[in-house]
Amino acid sequence: MEGKLQELAEKYEIPLELITAAIELEKKEIFKQKRKTAPTKLLEMIERYTDS
Amino acid sequence: MGLKLRSIRLKNWKCYQNQEIQFNLNTDKQIWIVFGQNGFGKTSILEAIQWCLYGAKAISDSKLLDHFNRVIVKENPNLEMSVELVFERNGDIYNISRVAKREIQGETARAKVELPVINKNGKNIRDVPEKIEELLPNSCKEFFFFDGVEIKRYAQRIHTKETHRAIERILGITELLNLRHDVKITRKKLDRKFDEVDSVNESLRQVKQKLREIQENIEVKTAQLEGAKLDEKNAIKELEETTEEANKIEELQNKLEQLKDLERNQAISKENLKKATEKLESGLRQAPIPLLIEFVIEVADDMQSTAITTARRSGSVKLLRELLEDQTCVCGRCIDEDSRQFIIKEIESLESGVSSTQEVIRQDEIRNRLETISDYKIPNFQDLLLERDCLQDELETIKLDAYRLKRETKGIDREEAQAIWQTVGEAEQITRQKKEQIERLNKEIEDLKKDEEKQRREIEKLATQDKQTETLAKQAKLARSLYEATDELIEWRTEERKQTIEYRTSKIHRQVTNKPEEYQGIKIQPDYTLGVKNAVGQIIDPETLSAGEKEALAFAFITGLNLASGTAAPLIMDTPFGHLDTRHQKNLITSLPEIPSQVIVLATDRDFPSHLLNIVEPHIAGTLNIRRLGATEDTSVVEEKN
Numbered sequence: 001m002e003g004k005l006q007e008l009a010e011k012y013e014i015p016l017e018l019i020t021a022a023i024e025l026e027k028k029e030i031f032k033q034k035r036k037t038a039p040t041k042l043l044e045m046i047e048r049y050t051d052s
Numbered sequence: 053m054g055l056k057l058r059s060i061r062l063k064n065w066k067c068y069q070n071q072e073i074q075f076n077l078n079t080d081k082q083i084w085i086v087f088g089q090n091g092f093g094k095t096s097i098l099e100a101i102q103w104c105l106y107g108a109k110a111i112s113d114s115k116l117l118d119h120f121n122r123v124i125v126k127e128n129p130n131l132e133m134s135v136e137l138v139f140e141r142n143g144d145i146y147n148i149s150r151v152a153k154r155e156i157q158g159e160t161a162r163a164k165v166e167l168p169v170i171n172k173n174g175k176n177i178r179d180v181p182e183k184i185e186e187l188l189p190n191s192c193k194e195f196f197f198f199d200g201v202e203i204k205r206y207a208q209r210i211h212t213k214e215t216h217r218a219i220e221r222i223l224g225i226t227e228l229l230n231l232r233h234d235v236k237i238t239r240k241k242l243d244r245k246f247d248e249v250d251s252v253n254e255s256l257r258q259v260k261q262k263l264r265e266i267q268e269n270i271e272v273k274t275a276q277l278e279g280a281k282l283d284e285k286n287a288i289k290e291l292e293e294t295t296e297e298a299n300k301i302e303e304l305q306n307k308l309e310q311l312k313d314l315e316r317n318q319a320i321s322k323e324n325l326k327k328a329t330e331k332l333e334s335g336l337r338q339a340p341i342p343l344l345i346e347f348v349i350e351v352a353d354d355m356q357s358t359a360i361t362t363a364r365r366s367g368s369v370k371l372l373r374e375l376l377e378d379q380t381c382v383c384g385r386c387i388d389e390d391s392r393q394f395i396i397k398e399i400e401s402l403e404s405g406v407s408s409t410q411e412v413i414r415q416d417e418i419r420n421r422l423e424t425i426s427d428y429k430i431p432n433f434q435d436l437l438l439e440r441d442c443l444q445d446e447l448e449t450i451k452l453d454a455y456r457l458k459r460e461t462k463g464i465d466r467e468e469a470q471a472i473w474q475t476v477g478e479a480e481q482i483t484r485q486k487k488e489q490i491e492r493l494n495k496e497i498e499d500l501k502k503d504e505e506k507q508r509r510e511i512e513k514l515a516t517q518d519k520q521t522e523t524l525a526k527q528a529k530l531a532r533s534l535y536e537a538t539d540e541l542i543e544w545r546t547e548e549r550k551q552t553i554e555y556r557t558s559k560i561h562r563q564v565t566n567k568p569e570e571y572q573g574i575k576i577q578p579d580y581t582l583g584v585k586n587a588v589g590q591i592i593d594p595e596t597l598s599a600g601e602k603e604a605l606a607f608a609f610i611t612g613l614n615l616a617s618g619t620a621a622p623l624i625m626d627t628p629f630g631h632l633d634t635r636h637q638k639n640l641i642t643s644l645p646e647i648p649s650q651v652i653v654l655a656t657d658r659d660f661p662s663h664l665l666n667i668v669e670p671h672i673a674g675t676l677n678i679r680r681l682g683a684t685e686d687t688s689v690v691e692e693k694n
Contacts, residue, residue: 001545004541004544004545005541008537008540008541009537011537011540012533012534012536012537013533014530014533014534014537018530018534019534019537019538022231022235022534022538023227023228023231025231026227026228026230026231026234027227029227029230030185030189030226030227030230038230038231038234039234039237039238039241042231042234042235042238043238043241043242046238046242046527046530046531046534047527049530050523050526050527050530
């Protein structure tokens with residue numbers, strides 16, 4: 001999985017830590033009873049990565 | 053080490069007043085069997101585990117009222133019942149408990165359920181549902197706890213939505229599917245933000261408008277493409293079905309020809325049978341001959357010597373008559389009166405011993421027939437009987453075949469055969485048209501996407517004129533890249549995990565099927581339904597399998613998914629083998645030691661006949677027995693079986 005993520009990050013020119021963090025966020029969201037905050041958090045992540 | 057169930061404590065739960073069931077984990081053995089007759093409380097144990105973990109998702113609060121112990125509730129209507137589970141994983145102890153109280157309000161009773169409590173190594177954990185979901189996901193519970201009678205449905209053509217989701221969860225793509233969905237929402241948010249920026253200049257606005265039109269066009273074309281793919285799928289199915297139908301009718305036409313041949317053969321066989329029967333009957337009529345053969349030979353010999361004597365006498369009479377007529381003796385002298393009288397007497401004497409000519413002819417005939425009889429060769433009755441029986445069988449087979457063919461070809465005519473091939477031709481044409489439509493749409497979408505990319509680059513270029521739009525354009529690009537990367541990741545992950553599950557499932561299937569030599573393995577279809585690869589690699593629809601083979605396939609699939617889940621959760625089976633045929637029952641039971649998870653089987657004696665129990669005995673960690681306390685009491689206890 002890690003190898004594939006690395007490959008995709010290079011192919012689509014996205015930071016590896018962004019896609020890894022996004023997947024981790026969704027994994028945690030699965031265990032939550034109500035799953036509505038993920039899009040907002042994703043937007044924050046994208047903004048944070050774009051700022052830097 | 054996977055997750056293992058160490059103990060269950062039930063208080064006032066159904067027929068258990070105060071029961072602790074221990075699974076001693078200080079052993080390498082993985083199989084536990086809890087024996088109990090029907091109605092003694094096996095399923096109650098399974099229900100208790102599910103309720104403790106998933107609450108109302110397993111048993112609704114209204115149905116829960118029936119789960120309070122009926123004996124105690126008479127004494128104490130405001131009864132409290134609880135279930136406590138202790139799990140162990142990698143040396144950590146998880147204690148999960150849930151309590152419900154029965155409350156009387158006026159005339160009605162209701163169950164008030166408290167939130168579950170979970171602690172790890174004695175310390176309470178917050179976010180209990182999340183922790184339980186991590187340990188044993190509710191969406192996958194059907195692969196951890198299953199009902200033996202229900203499992204056949206996994207071998208059906210279509211899975212339920214729940215099963216579909218559960219399989220996605222096991223495939224590990226749920227979070228990726230959610231990510232793709234959430235990134236899509238994020239992209240829309242970014243688009244709205246971009247539109248709201250005051251400083252967006254006119255040329256940028258125009259390019260964005262053009263981009264939106266292209267995107268809408270792509271969406272329309274993509275929807276058309278999906279529709280065309282679905283139509284093509286249906287057209288292919290229709291083509292396959294009509295071709296199959298046409299082949300069937302063609303086959304029936306051939307059978308009609310066969311029927312004509314059979315009717316010809318039937319006439320020939322009848323004639324042959326008649327001859328064989330006559331031959332046999334003739335043989336049977338002559339059956340006593342061997343017993344008389346010596347007597348017949350003796351009579352024939354006697355008649356032969358009589359015939360010779362008669363012939364000799366006839367010769368003498370003839371000679372004497374000639375003497376009388378010639379009036380001369382053989383010595384040349386004349387015959388005197390005395391001699392003449394003597395000759396006459398001799399002739400009379402000889403003639404009295406000679407039979408009439410008719411009599412001689414009759415006796416010759418009898419003698420000839422007797423000689424024929426004495427030459428008689430005993431026929432081989434065994435061969436004659438065998439020949440007759442074979443012909444009878446042949447005729448019977450022909451009759452049955454003819455009857456079957458008559459039934460199968462009833463109502464078939466040449467016109468129908470021609471009409472069906474015409475339908476096949478039409479279906480082929482529709483399939484071809486759909487294929488062309490898909491190719492055309494793919495090309496159009498490809499061109500639109502190139503145009504879309506061009507517009508995006510234009511936007512990025514124009515966006516640099518303003519700091520805010522530049523940032524938003526970068527964010528939109530990043531979100532789009534994340535979406536596309538996730539899309540590709542889902543495809544890759546699904547394929548990779550499917551191969552793992554196929555490998556696991558195929559391995560177990562080889563052990564549990566009655567026909568391992570006929571199958572190459574299990575194939576999981578794009579919609580997660582199952583296919584079985586036959587010896588030549590063709591995929592067989594599981595609907596065509598026998599009931600026993602369906603269960604074997606479903607069992608392999610469930611255990612394969614459990615093993616691939618990464619949770620390595622306990623497999624708890626409720627009466628899984630009792631209704632199977634003996635061969636499948638043996639296959640499934642002997643495969644249990646191969647499952648690396650903890651296996652708990654709630655069983656009746658029919659699930660584990662003693663000879664099969666002996667086979668798995670070396671792998672059994674413990675055997676428990678559910679005993680009923682009394683006929684009038686609704687109370688059971690679980691004890692170690694001696």
